[in-house]
Amino acid sequence: MTRSDREQRLYDIWDDSLSAQERELVDRARAFCQEVLVPFAQMAHRDRLPMSKAVVRAWAATGLQGMQTPTEFGGQGASYFTKIRVVHELSRHSFAAAFSLNNSHSMVTMLATQTAPGIRNAYLPALLKGEMVASVALTEPQGGSDLGATRTSAKRADGGWILDGEKSWITNATISDLAVVTAQTGKGTRGIGRFLVDLNAAGVERTGAHAVEVGHAVGAGGLKFTQVWVPEHHLLEAPGEGFKRTMESINGARIHVAAMAVAALERALQQAVDYCSERFAFGKALIEQQGLRWQLADVANQLEAANLLVYRGAQMVHQKLPAALAAAHAKKFATHVAVPGIEACMQAMGATAMLASTGLARQLAEIKMAGYADGTTEVQNERIGGLLKGCYGT
Ligand SMILES: Cc1cc2nc3c(=O)[nH]c(=O)nc-3n(C[C@H](O)[C@H](O)[C@H](O)COP(=O)(O)OP(=O)(O)OC[C@H]3O[C@@H](n4cnc5c(N)ncnc54)[C@H](O)[C@@H]3O)c2cc1C
CATH class of the missing domain: 2.40.110.10 (Butyryl-CoA Dehydrogenase, subunit A, domain 2)
Structure with missing residues (x-):
């Protein structure tokens, strides 16, 4: 089926914003997940292990550590949209592992683009190879x-x-x-x-x-x-500039965390839909039972809304427009719907959802962290509340 013959899928809106080279970076991220990230996330959870330098080096070897570093400094020069699309691929498997690798990548971008040549030359080569990590x-x-x-x-x-x-x-x-x-x-x-x-x-x-x-x-x-x-x-x-710069960069980070929540929910919905299409009860596939399909339709509805809020925020960051309000809405909504949404998908899968092989119970617990990192839900409320008069008043 060609794109024009089918309904738009969740990530189409993102992929349409990428160049062919940027889409190839997303493919690399997908391959990295199968080869490295998924086995690592399972092991890290089972053995209670933090991110390892070996995984960071494997990530760096794909070139994705430098995806936003300008090409003249040895990076890929890709867009913010690419960064989001790459983290979708990572976070759908593990919010925690994706957060760690993204944090490391964001620091590389920051040191490549916002520091003086002396610092950049001293650290960037080792950071791009994953030989050094910054926080x-x-x-x-x-x-x-x-x-x-x-x-x-x-x-x-x-x-x-x-x-x-x-x-x-x-x-x-x-x-x-x-x-x-x-x-x-x-x-x-x-x-x-x-x-x-x-x-x-x-x-x-x-x-x-x-x-x-x-x-x-x-x-x-x-x-x-x-x-x-x-x-x-x-x-x-x-x-003084330090506070200002931190606040400027926080909008991009918030939209990014929101995208991670979207990806975690998207994967849970995919698993629930696949499972319910093949599992039968009372003579019908579960997906044909109205009560259950409505439950998953609610999840799909919130997922689409969260994705669009994240996309709107990403457009504003990409265009360097004021994005505090858009980032707060995206982060609040996406992280807020992900927890009950994953839980609803698990409910639709019955006891199978609790099997470690599905990764769902782990992901549900991991995604709770999205509500704290880069500003809590209450901090987003404060941001939206502070802009009520200016943005919604007459
Ligand atoms: C996975 C993860 C990774 C992280 N990585 C980093 C990192 O790399 N670097 C880093 O510096 N930090 C990091 N953090 C910390 C994160 O930024 C903080 O957890 C966050 O800023 C909240 O701070 P806190 O946990 O100290 O909560 P507190 O600030 O102590 O707040 C406690 C509670 O009070 C609420 N609250 C606070 N102020 C108000 C208010 N005015 N009105 C209403 N409610 C309010 C909060 O929303 C929260 O619910 C990370 C956190 C997590 C979970």
């Missing part, structure tokens, strides 16, 4: 939503800065070599700077992976800084 460290043990309350301090010292403080919930903390760390240089949001910290430097302690019940593959853990000296050129922006 972003904002959240602290006392709280993550209120970035303005950052307690990690940065004080001027000869030729640089001295950092003291603690960070928690840092994705890939167990394997990272570098971290972009937010620290307070004065007071309030205007004092917040972003520093590139070598995690093998004196005074840096990794406090280990958090003892999570699910989602070990994220490799989330703590970092402690005691009198860590950071050279002046590792201050990525002037204090």
Whole structure:
């Protein structure tokens, strides 16, 4: 059947936005999932293991670690739409493993495009090969939503800065070599700077992976800084700009997490539809039982709406338009419908849904994390609420 003869499928809208080369990157991501990500996600869950450098290297070997890095710096120069489409492929199998690899890829893009040549030349080649991994460290043990309350301090010292403080919930903390760390240089949001910290430097302690019940593959853990000296050129922006830059990049990250939730739900629906088409009860395929097909129709309906919100947000990020509201709507809605949606798909599959081979119970637990990462649902509400008058009032 040609595209014009069939109804539009969920990812068509995305694939239509990609070039042939970008679609080939999506194919590479699909192959990587079968060969590496799926077996790793199952093992990481079973053995409670964080992301490994070997998996990051295998990911980097596909070229996808540098998918958004400009070609003149050794990357693929692909679009934000490609990044989203690639993460669909990863996240439909494991939100946790996809989150870890995406985090690592996003840091490569950031260091390739937003840092001075000195830093780029020093680290980019190793990062692109997966020989080094970088993280972003904002959240602290006392709280993550209120970035303005950052307690990690940065004080001027000869030729640089001295950092003291603690960070928690840092994705890939167990394997990272570098971290972009937010620290307070004065007071309030205007004092917040972003520093590139070598995690093998004196005074840096990794406090280990958090003892999570699910989602070990994220490799989330703590970092402690005691009198860590950071050279002046590792201050990525002037204090104050650090907060602004973090807020600017958060919209793209939120839309991305929303896309991951869409992909997890899409895979659960696919599994439920396939199962219910082949399983019979009371003389009919389950999919022909009205009560059950309506239940799955509700899931499909929310999935389509979430996908369109994510697509609208991605268009705005791609066009460099203000995207705070679109990102908040996409993240809130997609992460909100994914949890009950996956649960409904599992219900339609009966006890089979609980088999480890389906990956559904694991994915249901992993997707809960999407409601926290890159801003909680309540933080999205605050963002939407703050824009009510401006965007919906007369
Ligand atoms: C899988 C995963 C990966 C992560 N990776 C990273 C990472 O790489 N780097 C990093 O820095 N952080 C990371 N985080 C941390 C994440 O950014 C924080 O969990 C998030 O910002 C929320 O902070 P918190 O958990 O400290 O909750 P808190 O800020 O303590 O909030 C607790 C509760 O209060 C609610 N709340 C807060 N303020 C308000 C308000 N004004 N009104 C109403 N309710 C409110 C919150 O929504 C939440 O429900 C990760 C988290 C997860 C789950």
